[in-house]
Amino acid sequence: MNNIRSTIPDFPLTIRGIFEHGERIHAASEVATYAGEHIRRASYAQVGERVRRLAAGLGKLGIGPGDRVGTFAWNNQEHLEAYFAVPSMGAVLHCINIRLFPEQLIYIINHAADRIVIVDSSLVPLLAKFAGQLTTVERYIVIGEGGGLPRETLRYEDVLASAEPVRVWPEVAESAAAAMCYTSGTTGNPKGVVYSHRSTWLHAAAASMANSIGLTEDDKILPIVPMFHANAWGLPYSGWMCGADFLMPDRYMQAERIGRMIAAERPTVSGAVPTIWNEVLRYVDANGIDVSSLRCVVCGGAAVPRSMQEGFLNRHGVRVIQGWGMTETSPLAAVARPPRGTPKDQEIDWLNKSGRVVVGVELRLMSGEQELPWDGESVGEIEVRGPWVTSSYYLDDAPEKFHDRWLRTGDVGTVDAKGFIQITDRAKDVIKSGGEWISSMELENHLIAHPDVLEAVVIGVPDERWDERPLACVVMKPGAAATLEQLRDFLAARVARWWLPERWAFIAEVPKTSVGKLDKKVLRARYAKGEIGEVKVEKMG
Ligand code: ADP
Numbered sequence: 001m002n003n004i005r006s007t008i009p010d011f012p013l014t015i016r017g018i019f020e021h022g023e024r025i026h027a028a029s030e031v032a033t034y035a036g037e038h039i040r041r042a043s044y045a046q047v048g049e050r051v052r053r054l055a056a057g058l059g060k061l062g063i064g065p066g067d068r069v070g071t072f073a074w075n076n077q078e079h080l081e082a083y084f085a086v087p088s089m090g091a092v093l094h095c096i097n098i099r100l101f102p103e104q105l106i107y108i109i110n111h112a113a114d115r116i117v118i119v120d121s122s123l124v125p126l127l128a129k130f131a132g133q134l135t136t137v138e139r140y141i142v143i144g145e146g147g148g149l150p151r152e153t154l155r156y157e158d159v160l161a162s163a164e165p166v167r168v169w170p171e172v173a174e175s176a177a178a179a180m181c182y183t184s185g186t187t188g189n190p191k192g193v194v195y196s197h198r199s200t201w202l203h204a205a206a207a208s209m210a211n212s213i214g215l216t217e218d219d220k221i222l223p224i225v226p227m228f229h230a231n232a233w234g235l236p237y238s239g240w241m242c243g244a245d246f247l248m249p250d251r252y253m254q255a256e257r258i259g260r261m262i263a264a265e266r267p268t269v270s271g272a273v274p275t276i277w278n279e280v281l282r283y284v285d286a287n288g289i290d291v292s293s294l295r296c297v298v299c300g301g302a303a304v305p306r307s308m309q310e311g312f313l314n315r316h317g318v319r320v321i322q323g324w325g326m327t328e329t330s331p332l333a334a335v336a337r338p339p340r341g342t343p344k345d346q347e348i349d350w351l352n353k354s355g356r357v358v359v360g361v362e363l364r365l366m367s368g369e370q371e372l373p374w375d376g377e378s379v380g381e382i383e384v385r386g387p388w389v390t391s392s393y394y395l396d397d398a399p400e401k402f403h404d405r406w407l408r409t410g411d412v413g414t415v416d417a418k419g420f421i422q423i424t425d426r427a428k429d430v431i432k433s434g435g436e437w438i439s440s441m442e443l444e445n446h447l448i449a450h451p452d453v454l455e456a457v458v459i460g461v462p463d464e465r466w467d468e469r470p471l472a473c474v475v476m477k478p479g480a481a482a483t484l485e486q487l488r489d490f491l492a493a494r495v496a497r498w499w500l501p502e503r504w505a506f507i508a509e510v511p512k513t514s515v516g517k518l519d520k521k522v523l524r525a526r527y528a529k530g531e532i533g534e535v536k537v538e539k540m541g
Contacts (some may be wrong), residue, residue: 007417013201014176015087018241023048026217026243033076033248034261042077044243052165054085060163061139061154063116065090065170066177070114070137072096072123074251077229078156082118083227087178087197090170094180095228098123099514100190102130102396108182108190110135111395118156121146122251151259175199180394181230183327184514192394193327203330203388204237206358212335213269213321219244220293222261222273224253225301228343229515230331233271233298233323244269255283259291266293273301274308274514277320278448279457282310294318298335300325302517303441305424306352307449313348324355324421328407330388333361334421354413354423361386364406375415379437381427382409384434412437429520431460432468438499443470444518446494450487452480454512457518461503461527470501470532473523475509484537503534 036366042050051273063069071093073079079095086093094112096105097530106199109117113136113343119127121144128148130432131137140149143156164521195203208215215221219354225234230521231237249258258280260269272280279298288345297312298342300323312318325331334355357363365372372378383406385391389403392398401408412430413423424430426437431438440458447456455475460468474487482490484504492500511522526532 002299010174012172012197014172014174014197015084015178015200015237016169016172018083018201018204018237019048019051019088022240022243023051026240028154029217029243030245031077031080031248033264034250034252034257036250036252040077041228044240046133047077047081049165050160051081051084051088051179053160053163054081055089055166055169055535056163057159057257058091058116059089059114059166061159063089063091065172067091068094068112068114068180070094070096070109070112070117071228072117072119072127073143073227074120074122075223075232075248076120076250077121077248078092078118079227080236080240080246083179083231084240086145087200088169089166090172090176092177092180092194093237095231097182097184097226097228097514098126100184104190106130106133108192109137111189112180112182112192115139116141118143119146119149120193120251121143124148141327141479144162151174172184172197174201179231181327189396190448191396193390193400194394195330195388197328197390200231200234200237203234203332206360206388206400207234208238208242209359212332212358213238213296215239215242215244215269217243219269220247220265220267221245222247222249222258222265222267222270224249224258224270224276226515232323233300233325233331235271235501237361250498255279255376258288258540259283259287262291262293268293269298270294270513271295271298274299274304275302275455275518277312277513278305278308281308284316285311291316291318292342296321298323298333300355301515303354303445305350306348307445309348309351310333313351313484319351320348321351322353322355324411324423326409328390328401328409329361329384329386332358333363333386333389334358334419336420339418339420350420353420355421357415357419357421361389363415363419363421365413366408373416374417374419376414376420376422379412379424380415382411382421382423383407383416384409396456429459431458431470432461433460433470433498434466436498438470440470440520443472443491443495443499443501446491447472447474450482450490452477452482453487454480457510457520457523458501459520459523459527461524469501471503471532472501473505473510473532475507484535488537502536502538505532505534507532
């Protein structure tokens with residue numbers, strides 16, 4: 001009696017399974033790619049046939065199970081084809097972050113040991129600069145035309161034409177490696193996370209749930225988040241799984257292009273980091289662009305300013321839903337949908353939380369060895385584990401990040417009884433003033449709500465008396481007149497007195513990381529070199 005077993009055998013959850021489902025069940029759904037002046041369109045059925053050809057072509061070039069195939073590409077149809085072809089044939093997709101520094105790119109491509117790199121023609125000149133130092137790449141496949149790379153270079157369309165479409169896929173275990181991403185390496189070298197078929201499948205399903213992004217065949221997804229940034233947050237897989245149309249922005253990521261794309265093509269769902277949405281909001285506000293087709297804008301990767309969410313909601317009727325996660329968590333771990341019964345006028349309070357933990361992800365709040373209560377007040381470091389949370393890096397030890405399968409996220413915040421997370425800072429960005437913590441993120445969010453402020457970034461700088469104090473750096477909107485004293489007064493009405501920065505600086509622009517987040521490391525270095533002209537603003541106005 002004790003030895004009862006499930007009558008359902010373990011059936012592998014594979015990317016091939018997602019691919020064939022979409023290809024057959026949603027054959028008429030569309031993948032559109034913005035090409036500057038016009039839009040290229042293909043049905044899932046057509047994309048599917050090309051996926052099969054790409055897999056066969058890669059096979060002819062000697063790619064087999066476990067081999068890494070890199071992509072150095074924008075968000076477009078061909079990149080999506082690689083998303084399915086490479087894992088379905090048992091190889092491993094490595095989406096390379098084109099915005100890393102050359103030394104980091106050389107490091108990650110050699111570290112992942114990519115054998116082939118598929119590259120967009122417009123990115124060939126960038127790749128060519130360091131391709132000579134890539135030790136494992138045997139060939140390049142160029143989408144479009146392009147040469148000048150040190151090894152054999154083939155045209156993507158020729159590779160597709162050279163092979164008969166794969167009809168029978170190899171058996172692939174669900175635990176096999178399917179794709180890999182490197183973190184952007186804010187300290188030291190980037191670290192690789194290797195996703196399995198199973199982790200990708202489950203993450204895609206969890207992201208599609210109505211409690212998360214909530215995707216169906218009626219959706220049209222505009223993934224602005226690059227396909228090399230944590231696999232575009234899984235949108236290619238979850239969208240295909242649900243049969244949604246795709247609108248791929250290719251290299252046209254500027255606010256103006258995005259605004260025009262939204263107005264013309266009317267996507268229902270989109271995802272990008274806050275800096276992008278900020279620019280898009282400014283553009284659509286200034287130009288009267290209709291973005292009302294969007295029913296769900298997913299925003300995360302950094303704290304989402306409430307003022308931006310209010311702008312979209314109040315002026316355009318668009319809900320910006322915040323998500324929280326990291327490359328190590330595939331990335332989606334929490335999504336901030338307002339809980340049941342929330343009155344309309346309080347929705348924004350919930351949308352502005354970092355996220356509500358998604359089923360599958362287990363979370364705890366820690367202070368040293370002690371677990372803290374989920375009371376919405378206790379502040380600790382968030383740890384997570386789950387079926388799509390990594391518990392190590394690829395060929396790289398980081399014992400300080402992992403223990404007993406828990407991932408130490410380095411994010412500090414609170415969790416409430418309903419599982420809503422509020423990140424207050426990254427552990428390394430928290431400002432430690434006189435033994436107390438000041439949230440740089442909260443100061444930034446208040447500052448950016450000032451009508452004259454375009455961007456704001458707050459870092460902790462050394463202080464003799466308090467160890468550290470905040471330095472507020474602001475970029476003003478063109479023609480804005482607010483003084484630093486006025487900005488300080490604006491903050492004074494919103495935060496505790498001892499949080500108020502005494503040190504201020506106007507800066508021309510905020511440095512950004514390779515995925516468009518505020519780059520505090522660069523700002524700290526500039527401050528240390530005395531390159532930031534700080535002003536003392538001590539008296540309240
Ligand atoms: P990188 O470390 O290069 O920025 P990731 O994109 O993996 O790469 O970043 C993950 C980090 O982004 C998280 O650990 C967290 O600090 C931050 N983050 C993600 N989502 C949010 C959010 N909604 N609010 C605040 N911070 C966030």
